[in-house]
Amino acid sequence: MKYAEVAVNVAGGHRHTFSYSIPETLRVEVGYGVRVPFGPRVLQGIVVEVTDKPSFPETRDIEQLISLSPIISPKRIKLALWISDYYISPLWSAIALFLPPGFERNTVIKPKSLRYLVLVPDDERVKGASNRKPVSAKQRAILDLLSESGGRLPVPQILGQLHLERGVIKVLLAKGLVIEEKVEVSRDPLARRELSLELPFTFTDNQSLAWHPIEAAINGHVFPGDGNLFLLHGVTGSGKTEIYLRALAETIKCGKKGICLVPEISLTTQTISRFFARFPGRVAVFHSKLSRGEQYDEWRRIKDGDFDIVIGPRSAIFSPQPDLGLIIVDEEHEWAYKQSDKTPRYHARDAAVQLARLTGSTLIMGSATPDVETYYKAVNGEYRLIELKERITPLGSTPLPQVSIVNMRDEFKEGNRSIFSRLLKAQVKLALEQREQIILFINRRGQSTFVECMNCGFVPSCKRCSGSLTYHSIEKRLICHHCRRTYPVLRICPNCKKEEIKYFGIGTEKVEAECRELFPHARVLRIDSDTMAKARDYEKAMNSFRKREIDILVGTQILAKGLDFPGVSLVGIVNADTALNLPDFRSGERTFQLLCQVEGRAGRGITAGKAVIQTYNPGYYAVRYAALHDYAGFYESELKYRREYSYPPFTRMGRLVYVHSNEEKCRAEAGRLAVSIQLIIDQQGLEGFKLIGPAPAFISRLRGKYQVQIIILGGNIQGILAKVDFPLGWILDVDPIGMI
Ligand code: ADP
Ligand code: ZN
Numbered sequence: 001m002k003y004a005e006v007a008v009n010v011a012g013g014h015r016h017t018f019s020y021s022i023p024e025t026l027r028v029e030v031g032y033g034v035r036v037p038f039g040p041r042v043l044q045g046i047v048v049e050v051t052d053k054p055s056f057p058e059t060r061d062i063e064q065l066i067s068l069s070p071i072i073s074p075k076r077i078k079l080a081l082w083i084s085d086y087y088i089s090p091l092w093s094a095i096a097l098f099l100p101p102g103f104e105r106n107t108v109i110k111p112k113s114l115r116y117l118v119l120v121p122d123d124e125r126v127k128g129a130s131n132r133k134p135v136s137a138k139q140r141a142i143l144d145l146l147s148e149s150g151g152r153l154p155v156p157q158i159l160g161q162l163h164l165e166r167g168v169i170k171v172l173l174a175k176g177l178v179i180e181e182k183v184e185v186s187r188d189p190l191a192r193r194e195l196s197l198e199l200p201f202t203f204t205d206n207q208s209l210a211w212h213p214i215e216a217a218i219n220g221h222v223f224p225g226d227g228n229l230f231l232l233h234g235v236t237g238s239g240k241t242e243i244y245l246r247a248l249a250e251t252i253k254c255g256k257k258g259i260c261l262v263p264e265i266s267l268t269t270q271t272i273s274r275f276f277a278r279f280p281g282r283v284a285v286f287h288s289k290l291s292r293g294e295q296y297d298e299w300r301r302i303k304d305g306d307f308d309i310v311i312g313p314r315s316a317i318f319s320p321q322p323d324l325g326l327i328i329v330d331e332e333h334e335w336a337y338k339q340s341d342k343t344p345r346y347h348a349r350d351a352a353v354q355l356a357r358l359t360g361s362t363l364i365m366g367s368a369t370p371d372v373e374t375y376y377k378a379v380n381g382e383y384r385l386i387e388l389k390e391r392i393t394p395l396g397s398t399p400l401p402q403v404s405i406v407n408m409r410d411e412f413k414e415g416n417r418s419i420f421s422r423l424l425k426a427q428v429k430l431a432l433e434q435r436e437q438i439i440l441f442i443n444r445r446g447q448s449t450f451v452e453c454m455n456c457g458f459v460p461s462c463k464r465c466s467g468s469l470t471y472h473s474i475e476k477r478l479i480c481h482h483c484r485r486t487y488p489v490l491r492i493c494p495n496c497k498k499e500e501i502k503y504f505g506i507g508t509e510k511v512e513a514e515c516r517e518l519f520p521h522a523r524v525l526r527i528d529s530d531t532m533a534k535a536r537d538y539e540k541a542m543n544s545f546r547k548r549e550i551d552i553l554v555g556t557q558i559l560a561k562g563l564d565f566p567g568v569s570l571v572g573i574v575n576a577d578t579a580l581n582l583p584d585f586r587s588g589e590r591t592f593q594l595l596c597q598v599e600g601r602a603g604r605g606i607t608a609g610k611a612v613i614q615t616y617n618p619g620y621y622a623v624r625y626a627a628l629h630d631y632a633g634f635y636e637s638e639l640k641y642r643r644e645y646s647y648p649p650f651t652r653m654g655r656l657v658y659v660h661s662n663e664e665k666c667r668a669e670a671g672r673l674a675v676s677i678q679l680i681i682d683q684q685g686l687e688g689f690k691l692i693g694p695a696p697a698f699i700s701r702l703r704g705k706y707q708v709q710i711i712i713l714g715g716n717i718q719g720i721l722a723k724v725d726f727p728l729g730w731i732l733d734v735d736p737i738g739m740i
Pocket of ligand 1: 234235237
């Protein structure tokens with residue numbers, strides 16, 4: 001008797017499998033979809049293991065197979081198990097990441113099919129059939145149309161063209177004059193953009209040096225340890241993407257396929273079109289903006305091996321790409337790779353590392369500003385570090401932009417109340433005169449127009465969240481950035497009834513307005529999530545900027561991502577400080593990354609670029625190193641700080657948040673849990689663990705619910721958390737991107 005360990009689609013957050021016996025009549029393997037009895041119900045499941053001995057003594061039979069081949073490959077089943085263990089998440093939620101769209105709702109979408117009507121040639125007809133039975137005028141029309149069109153047409157086309165009902169066809173079928181054929185078609189949503197084929201460049205010397213070990217790995221050379229995992233650290237514009245493209249070509253040459261992760265589809269269209277241009281017709285984009293049917297088609301075609309390359313955001317790591325030989329994680333430091341809003345709270349880069357290990361694939365993680373933890377692993381030999389230190393531009397290599405830091409306190413002291421320092425104003429003016437383009441970057445977080453009563457200090461806040469409201473001039477509403485609820489604008493203070501409400505702070509709108517005032521002849525475009533609701537709008541804006549129909553682009557974070565505009569000679573960072581004020585151990589790293597990325601938008605053409613950083617903290621290490629493009633310097637300082645406070649990479653971190661509408665209950669439950677975790681630590685005599693909290697989360701109230709958090713720091717935190725019983729209402733986040 002054989003048994004199956006099955007991950008069952010059941011609520012309740014189980015992290016273990018259930019055992020079932022396999023009836024003699026069924027052939028079951030790892031990865032198969034099955035239906036199993038569960039209490040009085042029958043539920044879906046995926047087979048995780050086939051064994052000779054069940055893990056639970058009393059088993060019931062698997063009732064039915066859903067698939068006759070693995071839905072999830074055995075190696076990916078292993079990855080799902082790793083995700084469930086590492087992120088302490090329900091097994092089914094980890095399995096579900098890999099399933100075809102629609103599977104869970106029991107509505108596996110049928111491949112879309114089209115019915116064709118095919119004329120049966122005279123000599124194949126059942127003898128005498130057609131001759132004996134008279135044919136009506138309508139039936140005749142169909143037969144004529146078919147024979148004029150080569151004997152075969154889609155049913156909808158026939159009915160549409162002749163204005164007929166389906167009944168007529170039924171009669172023809174019954175008479176044996178035609179047969180019906182079902183042909184599966186693919187809903188091809190991206191219509192595989194028409195792009196001219198682009199040829200690879202000849203590598204520069206630096207690129208060649210970086211390329212050799214990667215080439216060897218792809219061709220089967222196994223470096224010691226985990227040496228087939230590469231961290232490609234290269235400044236912006238140093239030719240990393242070109243290396244990804246070559247690596248993919250090499251992988252295809254070896255008969256294998258690749259997956260390439262990008263932080264966000266809508267912000268990386270420029271990168272994606274380079275993949276399309278280099279590998280026309282062989283790239284699938286895997287993303288959630290498609291309809292369910294389209295997603296299913298894409299999933300199935302990928303599984304069938306129709307594409308050499310799958311490109312997509314974090315979920316693309318779970319695509320069923322067969323014969324995997326290469327995984328690329330572009331901009332590996334990006335926080336978008338972490339799923340923070342629902343379970344499992346996985347990091348796609350870390351899942352990629354596991355998948356590369358499981359499949360023996362080569363992995364390239366690329367970044368201009370690697371995550372400190374990734375870099376630490378590379379320096380310590382866990383990954384192979386490859387550096388590209390020079391920029392490539394159309395005229396060979398040009399230096400990175402020259403960056404000036406402006407102390408905004410001095411500006412204020414000397415009477416300049418504008419959001420533009422004198423230096424930035426002068427530089428913008430100069431660039432405009434020289435017909436060069438300018439990007440002005442505003443770090444939005446918490447810095448949009450802030451509202452306060454000048455008389456009593458009243459600050460309007462959201463009814464359901466703990467945050468204050470910000471004013472948006474387009475909507476003319478106050479908006480909560482946590483839940484997006486909007487409120488009418490206040491003129492009179494609801495607290496003191498005085499008409500003293502003031503609006504201040506820097507927002508994109510304000511920068512845009514001041515730009516128009518200072519530089520009335522410049523063509524200014526503001527781009528942020530408020531103006532660019534759709535990816536299409538964003539793409540349109542980027543195109544007109546590329547065509548130089550715009551002089552100054554004003555925007556938020558979305559401007560920091562991989563854009564390559566040769567016309568930009570100046571980047572102004574209007575407010576560098578906002579990320580610094582967040583109570584989080586990664587705020588320095590965040591600031592450094594953001595400043596480097598934004599600076600990197602300047603000087604990608606012939607002219608050397610310039611950048612101006614406006615700040616109230618000119619001495620802050622993250623700002624200073626960013627101005628010098630000094631990653632190594634930043635890394636040293638950052639690591640010293642992390643070591644001193646025992647933050648990652650020197651410990652692992654888990655964030656536990658309890659959410660409840662009752663504040664008292666919230667506090668009590670968090671207190672109870674902290675005590676029970678401490679008990680486990682003490683009883684087992686474990687060392688090097690630290691609990692912070694329970695304390696209200698940074699956003700202490702969200703959508704009407706209170707949030708209390710506990711941070712756990714230490715070595716094997718999974719070992720402890722796996723022993724804790726978490727009642728409903730707890731959120732577990734292992735390796736959270738932040739403490740807030
Ligand atoms: P990164 O990904 O590091 O930002 P890219 O691969 O986008 O760098 O390269 C920067 C620019 O240099 C791009 O315009 C790219 O087409 C060009 N480029 C890259 N490699 C070469 C090369 N070997 N010869 C000429 N141009 C190159
Ligand atoms: Zn709110």
